[in-house]
Amino acid sequence: MLRKTMPFSVAPLPAAVRRSLVVSLGGMLCAAPMAALAQEDTINTGTTVVTATALKVDTPEVETPRAISTVSAEELETRGVNKYDETFQYRSGVVSQPYGEDNNTDWFFLRGFSAESATYQDGLRLFRTGGYFWWMNETFGVERVDLLKGPASILYGEAPPGGVINAISKRPTSEPQGTLEIEAGNQQHRQVGIDVSGPVAERDDMRYRMxxxxxDGEGELNGSEKERYYFAPSLEMDVSDDTTVTFLASVQKDEGVPTTGFFPALGTLNDSPFGQIDPETNLGQPDYDRLDQRQVGIGYELEHQINDTWEFQQNARYTHLDLELRNVYPNSFVTPPRSISRGVIDRDGEYDAFNIDNRLIARTYTDNTENTLLVGAGYQELNLNYTNRDSFRTLGDGSTFFANVDTVDLYNPDYAAFTAPDTGDPTQHDVDRRQFGIYVQDQLRVADKWVFLAGARYDSVDSSDDFSDVTGSSSQGYDDEQLSLTAGAMYLGDNGISPYLSYSESFTPVAGIGPNGASYEPLEGSQLEAGVKIAPFNVDGYVTVAVFDVEEDNTLISTSAPVQEQAGERRSQGVEIEGVGYLTDDLQLTAAYTYTDARYDISDSQQDERVPLVPFHMASAWLDYDMSSSLPGLSVGAGVRYIGETSPSPGSGINRDVPSTTLYDAMASYDINDSWTAQVNVNNITDEEYVSGCDFYCYYGASRSVIGSVKYRW
Structure with missing residues (x-):
């Protein structure tokens, strides 16, 4: 049950570029890109946001027949968010950090489904595949993060049914501006950030941002730590009055000792005669464990206004990730009376990925209608090569084995007794994945009262994993075609109350062969959602209520056959309520509530089991109070997060649910003058020790965090 992502190689890039040029130049369909989605000119009128994440065309969230959540850079700064999976802790529909705070990976569950393949930046996919090769997002580098809830394959192709997370990169500004930030806190947290932008050489047709x-800081566990370097330059050019191109790049390096937050239920969730395992206990091997990840991304966004009706947009990005990961981890079962066996993860590899998306957008009008037609085509390619020296491995003949490294005391691990393991001959993997899709979508607005939406997408996806070891070589893969549909309707009320109904689909390919000898079919998701968006014209704020029913078919289940069969189903039903608004001119409230009933089929005998790590109930509220009217320059904020009880994995042997917990956060900010600001953020004020969830392992939630910062703006 260990998790993470994969790497790619640089050599395949030229071929990927050649194929991509064919896609972008081959015809009219190729002309519709994700540029708007990536560029996302954010129009923020109070708390109303115009975004392209949901429809790939700039549309006000309150006029979109889908549930969307948005978190701005200003809110991330106010709440002191330094880790990407903390972004949506005050939004509905999201389980943040279900596996505790992992310094090597960001974890989300969206509407009861894992979001491992749901991360995008500037409208283009960020590959997190293979279990350990995860592209990591830096919150300091984003203007905004959007969450489109539910299936989204109509616009994004292969995607999980829970939703899509899209980070919008910081980009150049017309006016000169700059920020220098210094932070320090507990767990040896240290941070320095700089953000500078403005016109190039006082020109009005070229802008930059750096x-x-x-x-640097310690992790939650003894001996864990991570150091990060991040640099993201961008340049925007007005080629003509009708054409703009923006170049975006980023370089990031992470190095340190990864968190190994896996614990048995005995001594964490369940009582033990030896007491509770200290949440800071590292059951890995801190003097042996190592993380070294380097990632580079470079791309562009092109927008061209062809005439009064047609617009062309294009996004493209190349990414490279290089990973060395070595990590000792514990088994999930205790060896009586108080010991546990350990294995090792040892991965070394790299990946190269290329994405391009093209769009044509046509906007036409009559006296009573406004129609927006979107026609697009996109291509993705991933090439991953890595070496696997894990304790648990699949051999070329299809057999598997698990080799224990050693055994340690749960309450007092002796790191000095460790001997570096010999895991045998490595397995070499060569993974190639390609996806091509064409899509069409139409939005029709009638009499400023009704919005109708319909769309379809065709995708061709193929993937292969060629692996070899001393016993021989083998290959797995899939070759699928898929049609995805979406439809929606919304009534725009004069009083700002707008009910809607929508339907959407998703698909996720699966590698392998079933008991009948045929390749597995893709997992197919569908969602029916009904809701209402309330945004009164005389109120600076909004409330969204959504009721959803998401089903995923073709789920793999265990049967009497030696391989799994596609005969299961995963289903998530629930209610989400979310609102952001000003109660007074100085007091802003952000509040959310989520009810989720997520269930799945495990085997012939285990049907309709509750999904682990997903609570029935979650609720949160954050208040920002600007006290400048009485105490100039002072702002304070406070939040509360309730996480309901969750269930462990069926068949795990854990015989009780994980209890609920309530956490409290706070901040205080003081503007010393027009340029200087001091701020303090405290998360988990009471330093609550709690189990964030259990599957086969159990995981401790994040401890108290105290961070002070000083910012200089010009």
């Missing part, structure tokens, strides 16, 4: 950051 974002840089250094961060």
């Amino acid at each position: 974002v840089g950051l250094y961060r």
Whole structure:
């Protein structure tokens, strides 16, 4: 049950570029890109946001027949968010950090489904595949993060049914501006960030931005730590009055000792005669464990206004990730009376990925209608090569084995007794994945009262994993075609109350062969959602209520056959309520509530089991109070997060649910003058020790965090 992502190689890039040029130049369909989605000119009128994440065309969130959540850079700064999976802790529909705070990976569950393959930046996919090769997002480098809830394959192709997370990069500004930030806190947290932008050489047709950051700090477990370097330059050019191109790049390096937050239920969730395992206990091997990850991304966004009706947009990005990961981890079962066996993860590899998306957008009008037609085509390619020296491995003949490294005391691990393991001959993997899709979508607005939406997408996806070891070589893969549909309707009320109904689909390919000898079919998701968006014209704020029913078919289940069969189903039903608004001119409230009933089929005998790590109930509220009217320059904020009880994995042997917990956060900010600001953020004020969830392992939630910062703006 260990998790993470994969790497790619640089050599395949030229071929990927050649194929991509065919896609972008081959015809009219190729002309519709994700540029708007990536560029996302954010129009923020109070708390109303115009975004392209949901429809790939700039549309006000309150006029989109889908549930969307948005978190701005200003809110991330106010709440002191330094880790990407903390972004949506005050939004509905998201389980943040279900596996506790992992310094090597960001974890989300969206509407009861894992979001491992749901991360995008500037409208283009960030590959997190293979279990350990995860592209990591830096919150200091984003303007905004959007969450489109539910299936989204109509616009994004292969995607999980829970939703899509899209980070919008910081980009150049017309006016000169700059920020220098210094942070320090507990757990040896240190951070320096700089963000500078403005016109190039006082020109009005060229703008730049440079974002840089250094961060260092200890992890939640004894001996764990990570150091990060991040640099993201960008350049925007007005080629003509009708054409703009923006170049975006980023370089990031993470190095340190990864968190190994896996614990048995005995001594964490369940009582033990030896007491509770200290949440800071590292059951890995801190003097042996190592993380070294380097990632580079470079791309562009092109927008061209062809005439009064047609617009062309294109996004493209190349990414490279290089990973060395070595990590000792514990088994999930205790060896009586108080010991546990350990294995090792040892991965070394790299990946190269290329994405391009093209769009044509046509906007036409009559006296009573406004129609927006979107026609697009996109291509993705991933090439991953890595060496696997894990304790648990699949051999070329299909057999598997698990080799224990050693055994340690749960309450007092002796790191000095460790001997570096010999895991045998490595397995070499060569993974190739390609996806091509064409899509069409139409939005029709009638009489400023009704919005109708319909769309379809065709995708061709193929993937292969060629692996070899001393016993021989083998290959797995899939070759699928998929049609995805979406439809929606919304009534725009004069009083700002707008009910809607929508339907959407998703698909996720699966590698392998079933008991009948045929390749597995893709997992197919569908969602029916009904809701209402309330945004009164005389109120600076909004409330969204959504009721959803998401089903995923073709789920793999265990049967009497030696391989799994596609005969299961995963289903998530629930209610989400979310609102952001000003109660007074100085007091802003952000509040959310989520009810989720997520269930799945495990085997012939285990049907309709509750999904682990997903609570029935979650609720949160954050208040920002600007006290400048009475105490100039002072702002304070406070939040509360309730996480309901969750269930462990069926068949795990854990015989009780994980209890609920309530956490409290706070901040205080003081503007010393027009340029200087001091701020303090405290998360988990009471330093609550709690189990964030259990599957086969159990995981401790994040401890108290105290961070002070000083910012200089010009």
